[in-house]
Structures are given as structure tokens and as C-alpha cells.
Amino acid sequence: xxxxxxxxxxxxxxxxxxxxxxxxxxxxxxxxxxxxxxxxxxxxxxxxxxxxxxxxxxxxxxxxxxxxxxxxxxxxxxxxxxxxxxxxxxxxxxxxxxxxxxxxxxxxxxxxxxxxxxxxxxxxxxxxxxxxxxxxxxxxxxxxxxxxxxxxxxxxxxxxxxxxxxxxxxxxxxxxxxxxxxxxxxxxxxxxxxxxxxxxxxxxxxxxxxxxxxxxxxxxxxxxxxxxxxxxxxxxxxxxxxxxxxxxxxxxxxxxxxxxxxxxxxxxxxxxxxxxxxxxxxxxxxxxxxxxxxxxxxxxxxxxxxxxxxxxxxxxxxxxxxxxxxxxxxxxxxxxxxxxxxxxxxxxxxxxxxxxxxxxxx
Amino acid sequence: xxxxxxxxxxxxxxxxxxxxxxxxxxxxxxxxxxxxxxxxxxxxxxxxxxxxxxxxxxxxxxxxxxxxxxxxxxxxxxxxxxxxxxxxxxxxxxxxxxxxxxxxxxxxxxxxxxxxxxxxxxxxxxxxxxxxxxxxxxxxxxxxxxxxxxxxxxxxxxxxxxxxxxxxxxxxxxxxxxxxxxxxxxxxxxxxxxxxxxxxxxxxxxxxxxxxxxxxxxxxxxxxxxxxxxxxxxxxxxxxxxxxxxxxxxxxxxxxxxxxxxxxxxxxxxxxxxxxxxxxxxxxxxxxxxxxxxxxxxxxxxxxxxxxxxxxxxxxxxxxxxxxxxxxxxxxxxxxxxxxxxxxxxxxxxxxxxxxxxxxxx
Numbered sequence: 081x082x083x084x085x086x087x088x089x090x091x092x093x094x095x096x097x098x099x100x101x102x103x104x105x106x107x108x109x110x111x112x113x114x115x116x117x118x119x120x121x122x123x124x125x126x127x128x129x130x131x132x133x134x135x136x137x138x139x140x141x142x143x144x145x146x147x148x149x150x151x152x153x154x155x156x157x158x159x160x161x162x163x164x165x166x167x168x169x170x171x172x173x174x175x176x177x178x179x180x181x182x183x184x185x186x187x188x189x190x191x192x193x194x195x196x197x198x199x200x201x202x203x204x205x206x207x208x209x210x211x212x213x214x215x216x217x218x219x220x221x222x223x224x225x226x227x228x229x230x231x232x233x234x235x236x237x238x239x240x241x242x243x244x245x246x247x248x249x250x251x252x253x254x255x256x257x258x259x260x261x262x263x264x265x266x267x268x269x270x271x272x273x274x275x276x277x278x279x280x281x282x283x284x285x286x287x288x289x290x291x292x293x294x295x296x297x298x299x300x301x302x303x304x305x306x307x308x309x310x311x312x313x314x315x316x317x318x319x320x321x322x323x324x325x326x327x328x329x330x331x332x333x334x335x336x337x338x339x340x341x342x343x344x345x346x347x348x349x350x351x352x353x354x355x356x357x358x359x360x361x362x363x364x365x366x367x368x369x370x371x372x373x374x375x376x377x378x379x380x381x382x383x384x385x386x387x388x389x390x391x392x393x394x395x396x397x398x399x400x401x402x403x404x405x406x407x408x409x410x411x412x413x414x415x416x417x418x419x420x421x422x423x424x425x426x427x428x429x430x431x432x433x434x435x436x437x438x439x440x441x442x
Numbered sequence: 443x444x445x446x447x448x449x450x451x452x453x454x455x456x457x458x459x460x461x462x463x464x465x466x467x468x469x470x471x472x473x474x475x476x477x478x479x480x481x482x483x484x485x486x487x488x489x490x491x492x493x494x495x496x497x498x499x500x501x502x503x504x505x506x507x508x509x510x511x512x513x514x515x516x517x518x519x520x521x522x523x524x525x526x527x528x529x530x531x532x533x534x535x536x537x538x539x540x541x542x543x544x545x546x547x548x549x550x551x552x553x554x555x556x557x558x559x560x561x562x563x564x565x566x567x568x569x570x571x572x573x574x575x576x577x578x579x580x581x582x583x584x585x586x587x588x589x590x591x592x593x594x595x596x597x598x599x600x601x602x603x604x605x606x607x608x609x610x611x612x613x614x615x616x617x618x619x620x621x622x623x624x625x626x627x628x629x630x631x632x633x634x635x636x637x638x639x640x641x642x643x644x645x646x647x648x649x650x651x652x653x654x655x656x657x658x659x660x661x662x663x664x665x666x667x668x669x670x671x672x673x674x675x676x677x678x679x680x681x682x683x684x685x686x687x688x689x690x691x692x693x694x695x696x697x698x699x700x701x702x703x704x705x706x707x708x709x710x711x712x713x714x715x716x717x718x719x720x721x722x723x724x725x726x727x728x729x730x731x732x733x734x735x736x737x738x739x740x741x742x743x744x745x746x747x748x749x750x751x752x753x754x755x756x757x758x759x760x761x762x763x764x765x766x767x768x769x770x771x772x773x774x775x776x777x778x779x780x781x782x783x784x785x786x787x788x789x790x791x792x793x794x795x796x797x798x799x800x801x802x803x804x
Contacts, residue, residue, distance in 0.1 A: 102759070309514075382791055385784065397464070397803045399791040402781030406765070410777055412758075417779060419764030422747065429744055429761040441759045 087214050088186040090178045093122055093142040093150065093196040094168045099360055099423075101393070102414035104404040106442050111196040115364045120153055122196040122239045129194070131207045136161070136323040140196075141178045152360040160308045161320050164381065166324040170333065171283075172338040173330055176296050176307045177287040177323075189289040190214055193335075198282070199367060201354030212251055213286040213349050220347075224295070225286040225338065225377035226257070228279025229355045234269035237359060239336060241348050242272075243245035254351035259342045279348060282355060292339070300338045306330045361416075365390040381408070386418065414441040449576050451491045453539045455504040455512065455558040456485055458529040460792035461722055464776035465754070468804050473558035474511045477612035477726045482515055484558040491556070493569045495698040498523070502558075503540045504683070505530050528686040533645075534700040535692055538658050538669045539685075542676065550575055555697075558758075560644070563716030563727060574613055575648040575711050582709075586657070586702065587648040590641025590710040591717045596631035599721060601698060603710050604634075615712035622703045641710060643698065644717060646760040653656040654701070662700045665787040668692045723769040723778075723785040727752040743770070748780065 097110040104110050111122040119127065122140075129138050135156055141163040142150055150162065163178045169226035175193055182189040192210055200206045213225040228241045239262055260281065264272060272278035297304045306326040312320040340346060356367050368376050368390075377383060378392035382399040389403050394410040407418040418426060433442050452625075453580050459472040473484040478659035481489065484577045491500050497518055503525040504512055512524060537555055544551040554572055562568045575587040590603045601624055607619035622643065626634060630702040659666040668688040702708060717730050730738050730752075739745060740754035744761040753762055753770040760772050769780040780788060795804050 102761075190765060231771040380795055384787055386789060397795070397800050398779075399464075399777065399788075400779040401787045401791070402784035403768070403779055406779075414759040415761065415772055415777065417760075417762040417765060417768075417770060422764035425746055425763045426761075428746060431764070432744055434758070438759050 089139045089192045102411045164178040170332045172333040183289040193285040195283045199356045205353035227282045227284040227351045234273035240278040257346040450499045451554045458526035532694045533697040534695040545651040555647040557645045567715035587718045589644045589646040589713045596716045604641040619708040
């Protein structure tokens with residue numbers, strides 16, 4: 081292992097997410113689920129990071145209610161590496177708060193900021209690109225680096241990053257960023273895709289903690305004021321109370337919207353390491369290994385003449401005959417049956433349940 | 443109500459049946475299920491019979507283990523109208539045993555023998571044909587009458603009755619029987635269907651109790667000997683013990699095979715009263731009223747963009763999106779998902795479970 085000095089990972093784990101109901105619940109968000117392979121998504125993120133840095137430099141930021149899940153799934157994580165938000169306010173406050181903690185621990189800290197619920201299959205390539213990004217930021221202390229994913233189709237579900245001039249880096253795949261774009265319409269996505277200039281925004285960022293805090297001062301003065309207030313309370317008996325009061329006041333903003341779209345010194349490194357945001361049951365089906373009938377069978381369902389199905393039993397007997405292109409997810413109190421190409425409609429079910437007498441299954 | 447003197451119904455309720463798993467179980471056979479409408483199948487049979495005869499002439503024959511179900515579903519049935527077999531030995535012993543009891547009660551008894559798990563939609567026509575059959579048997583005391591169903595397609599799942607010379611009866615739809623045929627191959631079924639001479643065997647029989655007992659003496663001497671032994675024990679403290687001993691020795695034979703195929707004085711009345719043997723989940727789907735999308739939704743599943751589905755929730759939340767031609771039956775400990783046209787494969791699931799560690803869901 082090549083240990084990178086002053087380099088830390090920040091896994092953002094506060095998200096909720098309705099797209100994996102009935103397996104995901106309000107009390108059990110996506111990142112804590114085993115959707116592909118044998119680890120939960122957050123455990124896999126942590127394992128990949130351990131190729132780059134030792135575990136004592138892996139931090140997790142999450143909301144108070146998820147602390148028990150984090151301790152259960154990452155028992156090695158000491159409280160000093162867990163940054164707790166009272167509740168979620170999107171990525172800008174989350175990253176700002178974590179940067180405060182990191183810079184107290186190490187004024188030269190370089191942060192690799194990563195979502196907790198994405199999947200990456202080529203860990204070696206992933207490590208190589210992150211190392212390159214860290215080197216880039218160390219040599220160019222005011223830079224913000226981000227990882228862009230080479231698009232394979234004109235997706236409308238991701239933000240895009242338009243690349244500009246190439247940088248002289250070993251990979252040959254680093255560029256200045258010309259622009260960030262929010263999730264496009266299908267028409268715009270087609271244009272982006274055809275130019276070859278646009279990358280998917282992976283939500284992975286690399287920068288010095290000091291740099292992002294300076295930029296928050298410049299570009300998000302309200303958040304900066306809140307963070308200063310929290311900073312003065314850290315380590316005092318009033319830390320939790322003040323953090324909560326500040327969080328109630330600050331806006332819910334993404335780091336993309338608050339900083340990246342307005343900052344001038346932004347670089348993108350092109351990632352090609354088998355990335356997926358695991359955005360739906362259909363995506364889980366696509367990225368998991370299938371049997372000879374194209375099926376993925378979890379917890380031994382009884383199956384006959386099924387093709388291209390994802391079937392996950394819970395504790396009960398599940399028998400499926402003659403199904404094609406179907407998602408079946410059985411849990412002790414709720415069952416989902418969904419055609420593969422309509423798996424985004426799970427959100428519709430969740431919305432419907434929110435306004436029903438059956439909210440207990442959310 | 444036109445009360446028919448000396449006329450009794452015998453509902454045969456001993457059957458088990460694996461085709462409605464997971465709703466049917468070893469301990470809850472098909473006839474005790476609500477599959478269509480709001481009554482169980484046996485309750486519907488009883489209700490239809492009450493158009494013809496008073497309830498004190500409706501008898502049920504079943505096996506010991508089903509007594510609690512019968513009392514629960516037919517609370518009006520006195521013990522004197524419940525004939526109990528120690529276990530099932532097909533229809534010949536069952537009918538013979540019931541005939542013994544009936545003839546003790548009324549030596550002139552005419553029995554209408556009916557399966558407990560079939561569905562009939564036109565109760566009036568059904569009553570009319572049964573009355574005609576009873577009149578036929580009363581006027582021709584040695585006759586065996588049976589009800590044949592006009593085939594609507596060349597089914598391979600039913601036995602057939604070939605009709606012969608027409609009888610001079612009010613309906614104009616009564617015939618001498620030329621032959622009985624077991625369930626045919628598809629080729630033979632096509633031939634039967636094309637001749638127009640063959641009717642489906644409904645398993646409904648009408649005869650004098652004395653007549654069927656005489657024919658058992660002639661054609662099934664071993665069964666007759668057993669029945670004589672039981673007859674001597676009826677009303678004594680040894681009745682149950684002797685019945686059980688006899689049942690252990692006698693063959694398991696159907697009345698069709700043991701009597702009907704060999705008897706000479708057999709008549710068939712053609713029934714056209716919306717008959718179904720409710721043989722599979724697909725059949726339940728076909729004979730039940732659908733909503734505007736062709737769906738049948740039981741116990742409020744959450745459904746989006748589904749067509750031609752039968753979806754029955756149990757106690758849990760069930761959400762189904764984008765399914766077509768699917769059977770979904772959810773119960774507290776087992777779930778079935780099955781393509782409509784493969785619903786006969788439910789038997790395969792039951793066989794598989796028999797040889798698994800999950801027999802408790804059978």
C-alpha cells in the first residue's frame with residue numbers, strides 16, 4: 081500500500097432512498113443494504129478505500145438516526161471518525177461540517193469525498209485515479225477535483241460535467257471543467273452524449289479541507305457563518321445543541337449547486353472503473369451475475385421456467401413459475417413484484433404508502 | 443320450494459388438492475376456500491342444494507380430520523347428517539358408506555351425490571335438472587343417473603360420457619349412456635369433441651341408495667363385504683374401530699371405475715348450468731369478474747399498469763407494477779407467483795416442497 085500523507089476519505093452516508101423498497105426503509109437506507117455481492121454498499125466503499133489509505137483516515141458523515149447502522153456495519157470506526165449531522169441538509173452543509181472536523185485534526189488535510197451508495201467494480205483503477213486526483217490537488221492547492229464517468233448512453237438520471245482543456249497528468253484523462261449541468265432532458269442528454277465532451281457527475285470530489293472551507297466563505301456566506309458558529313462549539317458541552325440550531329437555519333444545498341458550478345479552478349479526471357450509482361432494482365439486476373437462465377435468485381426461491389428475473393426471498397417460501405423480466409422482493413411485511421423496466425415506479429408505491437394507513441412498512 | 447319426498451343430497455368433501463397452494467393446505471383443502479365470490483365452495487354447493495331440498499336432507503361425507511372445518515363452515519349441520527370416513531379411499535367406499543347411513547334413515551332414499559368443490563353459476567337450471575334426474579330414478583328404480591356437461595373445448599382434464607339413445611323426458615336432454623371414458627389424450631379428446639356425442643363427466647350422480655348398494659354387492663364384492671361389517675357395527679360402541687379396520691383393508695376405487703363403467707342401466711342428463719370444476723388458479727381467474735384492466739384484486743393489493751392478473755394479498759402489503767397474465771397469491775408463510783397458463787405447475791411446487799425442509803407450508 082502506498083500511503084498518501086495527509087489524505088482522508090469522507091464517506092457521505094446520510095441519504096435515504098425509496099427506490100429499493102421494500103428492502104430499503106426509512107430506518108434502513110440503501111447504503112446499508114446488500115444489493116450486489118455479500119457486502120453492504122457502504123462496506124464496499126470502505127473496503128475500496130482501504131486500498132488507498134489506512135482505516136484510521138476513513139471518516140463517515142451521517143445523520144444521528146443512522147449511527148446504530150454505521151456502528152453495526154463498520155464496527156472498526158471510532159467515534160472520532162464519525163461526523164454527525166442532526167439531520168440531512170444536502171451535501172454542502174455535510175461536507176462543510178466534515179471539513180471543519182478534518183482541518184482541526186490535520187490542517188493540511190486533503191479530502192476525498194464519496195457517496196456511500198455507489199458501486200465500483202475495478203478497485204485498482206479506482207484507486208489509481210483517486211491517487212492521481214490527490215496528487216493533483218496537492219500540487220495545485222486551490223484546485224477542486226472531481227471524477228467524471230465516461231457515459232455509455234444518454235442518461236437523463238445523472239448530472240453532467242463538460243470537460244475543457246486537457247491537463248498534463250500521467251493518465252492523460254484529466255481536464256479543466258468547462259461547465260456543470262443538472263440532470264438533462266432526453267433531448268439534451270442526446271446532445272451531451274453525441275459531443276463526447278460530457279461526463280457523468282459521479283459525486284466524488286477531491287480537495288483540501290482548507291480550500292473547500294475558503295470557497296464556502298466566498299460563495300455560501302450563510303453556510304460559512306453557521307459553520308463558524310459550530311466550529312466555536314466543537315468539543316464544548318453545547319456542540320450538539322448549537323449544531324442542531326445552525327442546521328435548522330441553513331439552506332439545504334448541494335455542493336454542486338453551491339460551489340462547483342461557480343468555482344473557477346475545477347478539474348475533472350475521467351473514471352473508467354465500472355461505476356454504477358445502483359439507482360434501481362433493474363440496475364441491481366444488470367450489474368449482478370446471472371445464472372444460465374438470466375436469473376438472480378437470492379435466499380433460495382423455488383423457481384421454474386423463469387427468465388431474466390431478480391427474485392429475492394425473505395423468510396418465507398417463495399415460488400415463482402413462468403415469470404420473465406420480473407423483479408420480486410419479498411420481506412416479512414411487504415412484497416414487491418415489478419416488471420424490470422418499470423422499477424423506477426417503486427417510488428410511486430412509496431408515495432402511495434405515505435398517504436395510506438400502511439406507513440409502517442416504509 | 444317444491445319439496446321432493448325421500449330425496450337427499452350427499453356432498454362429498456373428503457378431497458385434498460394441491461392445485462390451490464399456497465391458499466390450500468393439507469389442513470385446508472380446496473372445498474373450504476373462498477375462491478370465487480364470498481362463500482367457500484362447499485358453502486356454495488350447500489346453498490344451491492337448499493333450492494331443491496330442506497337442509498335436514500343435506501348430508502356431508504368427509505374424513506375425520508376435516509370435521510372441524512365442516513362444523514365451522516356449515517354450523518347448521520347436525521352430527522346425524524355427517525358421515526365420517528376414517529380416511530379417504532376414493533369415491534366408491536365413500537358413497538357406499540353414506541348409502542348405508544341413508545337407507546337406515548329412509549329405506550326409499552334417493553341420493554343426489556355431488557362433489558363439494560365445483561362451481562355452478564345457474565342455480566335454477568341446476569335445480570331443474572336435478573329434479574328431473576330424481577324423477578327419472580323414482581320412475582325407474584334400478585337406474586343410475588348422472589349429469590354430463592356439454593363440452594366447450596376438447597378438454598383432457600375431465601372424464602367423458604358417451605351418450606346413446608335419447609330418453610323421453612321433459613328437457614329433451616336425457617340419454618342412455620353408451621360408455622364412460624377416462625381422461626383422454628389430446629388426440630382422443632379432439633375426436634370426442636368433434637363427434638358431439640360426448641359429455642364431460644361432472645361427478646354428479648343420482649340413484650336410490652338401495653340400488654347403489656345392490657350394485658356394489660354385484661360389482662364390488664370386497665367393498666360390499668366391508669360395508670356389511672360396518673353396517674352391523676353402526677350405532678354400537680365399536681362403530682369407529684370397525685369402520686377404520688374395514689377402511690384399512692378395502693381398495694381405493696372410484697365409483698366410476700367400480701360401478702358406472704360396468705352397470706347397464708345408466709342414464710345421463712345434459713347439464714348446461716355454468717359448470718366449472720375450478721381446477722386451477724387460471725380457472726378461478728377465468729370464471730371471476732374482472733375489473734376494467736382484466737384484473738382480479740383481492741384484499742387490496744397496490745397495483746399499477748397490470749393487466750389480466752389475479753392478485754390476492756394476505757395480511758402484508760403487496761405492490762405489483764407492470765405485470766401481465768400473472769397469478770399472485772400471498773399468504774403469511776408462502777407466496778406463489780405464476781404465469782396464468784402455467785398454473786397447473788403449482789402441483790410441481792407442492793411436490794418439490796414435500797421433499798424439502800419446508801413441508802410446514804403444505
